[in-house]
Amino acid sequence: MRQFKSFVKKEFLQIFRDRRTLLILLAMPLVLVMALGYAIKTELNNARMAVFDASKDARTLRIKEAFRASKWFTIVEEAPTMARIDELFSRGEISMALVFGPDFAATMGKPAGETAIQVIADGTDPNQAAMLTAYAQGVMATATGAGGGIGIHTRMLYNPQQKSSYNFVPGVMGLVLMLICAMMTSVAIVREKETGTMEVLLASPMKPLHIILSKMAPYFTLSVVNIVTVLLLAVFVMGVPIRGSIAWLSVASVLFIVVALALGLLISTLVDRQMSALLVSGIGLMMPTLVFSGLIFPIENMPAALRWISDIIPARWYISAVRKIMIEGTGPESFAKELCIIALMAVVLMAAAMKKFKVRLC
Amino acid sequence: MSRHSVVVDHIAKSYGRVKAVGNLSLDVGRGELFGIIGPDGAGKTTLFRILATLMLPDSGRATVGGLDVVADYRAVRGIIGYMPGRFSLYPDLTVEENLEFFATVFGTTVEANRHLVDDIYRQIEPFRKRPAGKLSGGMKQKLALSCALIHKPEVLLLDEPTTGVDPVSRKEFWAMLLKLRNEGITILVSTPYMDEATLCDRIALVKDGSLLGTDTPGGIVGRYPTALYAVRSADMHRLMADLAGYTGAASAFSFGDTFHVTLAPGTAPADLQSHLAALGHKAVCIEQTAPTVEDCFMLLSKKEE
Numbered sequence: 121m122r123q124f125k126s127f128v129k130k131e132f133l134q135i136f137r138d139r140r141t142l143l144i145l146l147a148m149p150l151v152l153v154m155a156l157g158y159a160i161k162t163e164l165n166n167a168r169m170a171v172f173d174a175s176k177d178a179r180t181l182r183i184k185e186a187f188r189a190s191k192w193f194t195i196v197e198e199a200p201t202m203a204r205i206d207e208l209f210s211r212g213e214i215s216m217a218l219v220f221g222p223d224f225a226a227t228m229g230k231p232a233g234e235t236a237i238q239v240i241a242d243g244t245d246p247n248q249a250a251m252l253t254a255y256a257q258g259v260m261a262t263a264t265g266a267g268g269g270i271g272i273h274t275r276m277l278y279n280p281q282q283k284s285s286y287n288f289v290p291g292v293m294g295l296v297l298m299l300i301c302a303m304m305t306s307v308a309i310v311r312e313k314e315t316g317t318m319e320v321l322l323a324s325p326m327k328p329l330h331i332i333l334s335k336m337a338p339y340f341t342l343s344v345v346n347i348v349t350v351l352l353l354a355v356f357v358m359g360v361p362i363r364g365s366i367a368w369l370s371v372a373s374v375l376f377i378v379v380a381l382a383l384g385l386l387i388s389t390l391v392d393r394q395m396s397a398l399l400v401s402g403i404g405l406m407m408p409t410l411v412f413s414g415l416i417f418p419i420e421n422m423p424a425a426l427r428w429i430s431d432i433i434p435a436r437w438y439i440s441a442v443r444k445i446m447i448e449g450t451g452p453e454s455f456a457k458e459l460c461i462i463a464l465m466a467v468v469l470m471a472a473a474m475k476k477f478k479v480r481l482c
Numbered sequence: 483m484s485r486h487s488v489v490v491d492h493i494a495k496s497y498g499r500v501k502a503v504g505n506l507s508l509d510v511g512r513g514e515l516f517g518i519i520g521p522d523g524a525g526k527t528t529l530f531r532i533l534a535t536l537m538l539p540d541s542g543r544a545t546v547g548g549l550d551v552v553a554d555y556r557a558v559r560g561i562i563g564y565m566p567g568r569f570s571l572y573p574d575l576t577v578e579e580n581l582e583f584f585a586t587v588f589g590t591t592v593e594a595n596r597h598l599v600d601d602i603y604r605q606i607e608p609f610r611k612r613p614a615g616k617l618s619g620g621m622k623q624k625l626a627l628s629c630a631l632i633h634k635p636e637v638l639l640l641d642e643p644t645t646g647v648d649p650v651s652r653k654e655f656w657a658m659l660l661k662l663r664n665e666g667i668t669i670l671v672s673t674p675y676m677d678e679a680t681l682c683d684r685i686a687l688v689k690d691g692s693l694l695g696t697d698t699p700g701g702i703v704g705r706y707p708t709a710l711y712a713v714r715s716a717d718m719h720r721l722m723a724d725l726a727g728y729t730g731a732a733s734a735f736s737f738g739d740t741f742h743v744t745l746a747p748g749t750a751p752a753d754l755q756s757h758l759a760a761l762g763h764k765a766v767c768i769e770q771t772a773p774t775v776e777d778c779f780m781l782l783s784k785k786e787e
Contacts, residue, residue, distance in 0.1 A: 122586055122589075123586055123587055123589060125586075126582070126583055126586035126587065127583075127586075127587070130572070130575065130579070130583045133574075133575060133579065134572065134574055134575065137574045137575075138574065315570065315571075315572065315573065316566055316568050316569065316570030317570050317571065317572060319531075319534075319536060319564075319566045319570055320564065320565075320566065320570045320571075320584070320629075320630075321587065322535075322536055322559075323534045323535065323536055323559055323562065323564040324559060324584075324587050324588055325556070325559045325560040325587075325588060325589060326587050326588075479555070480535065480536050480537055480538065480555075481531060481536040481537055
């Protein structure tokens, strides 16, 4: 126990003495939350659109009014012909067009696909397009009192203001924890190899398991601090609510930290240089986390093969659980699957890392 | 309890196709100051790492304090103090913090074994608030020795502790080792410096992973088979080439500011003198000299080839 304490103390001394690392550890979560939460906004603001209305009746008028009134869209033109719509698109003046067929009113009650209404979106940016159509459906749903699709219901329910920060905060938490825990743990352990101190530690009576645990403890602590700061920032600065149980949120976070720590440890057993540790955790963890966790690209839109990859990304499950706990505020039964998967990953990765940890130099 | 503190029994270790240690055997007595002498790449570090339980030998076995370095590696780690060849302390921790950290890692305190390291530590104490990375080479090694000693190990494994250290610090360092030996600690030390060999109780000369010979420094030197001459002339550069080209010289290598030369059977120093004079060398000086460990090493490694 005294060994452990002394080791942890030493680790903290090193962290606090290395200003650069300390800055990264403390500032990175804040910067990431700010950057992803504010700068990369995915919410719409006055998207330019055009309308081609072949019906021109009371119903289409009402829908058009709804679009005009909405702060998400601006109708720049009522196109006289479909050709004009094409022209506007090709000139890049609009990113979406709303087309009413001549018999729109008659088809209104029919299921989607048979109604005489069409939403055309600029597919150059598929995410933007998907969002535009989703928002458009939302606007229409409120204007007509009829649902345009199923997707909008969930979205509107949990994020009525369509705030992207709601979706980003859980994502950023997953990313930041992955980064701090995995990257910092792997770098810290590999640094011992680089300075040669690992050689001395291994030749000491200290149990390898204790070396691992005392190496992880400080980063575990820091990660908990980071969760708290990110959450405070989310709640008080960005106005994201915590609707569900904070206890469950903590459970999920702690489990996820263990997964990230184990990944960091695993990386540290594979490389011998701090640079390679950074690269492996950067490319090997950061990129997949960004791309496959649902943080930026919706998992539902991915081809099956990529969805399978996303299934093995720990952050995907954590982010999903956090969304459910924080934003949806649902009970444990809704995120039990996510928690179980994270716990399983934690156990497997930890076991693998312990097994791979060398008690000798080679 | 065995009389031997460290036993190396036909140890071999290769890295891929490169042989580091080949079938090496030696015994180190309890409380002995034992030197492993050999040039860089002789396999000294590999041998130390095997003894420090940090590497597995390909074949053979070794014991430290009667404990097998493979099977009982955990127990071995409790009784050794290991100082790797390269500086292996925390450069961002102060002298004091390093010592305290290693003391606790080994389950003891600085106070408990202060007397062991006192002599050494007193020299670095003025710098105790300085980060270890900012110490001079000699100070670093003294701190590393203190850290390896702080838990009062039975066996001290020092891998090239004086490499890159200035001559004065080297001398001080060896004075400390002799003192520790007198405390009853078995010390296994490696060095590429032949002059340090004479300070050991016994030495093993190694080259390319093989043992050239084991004996006391006096014993090794005493077995030098022929007369050895120190040769000098005004033009040392040319002298080297001329000695190498002279069939009457069995061996010649540079030693400080002279050449150490052994003569082929039937050749007398006078023959060499006249040969060199005939080649136009001025101020030729040939004196018989006592062989050193280095001479023995050169002779033995030549034989090996």
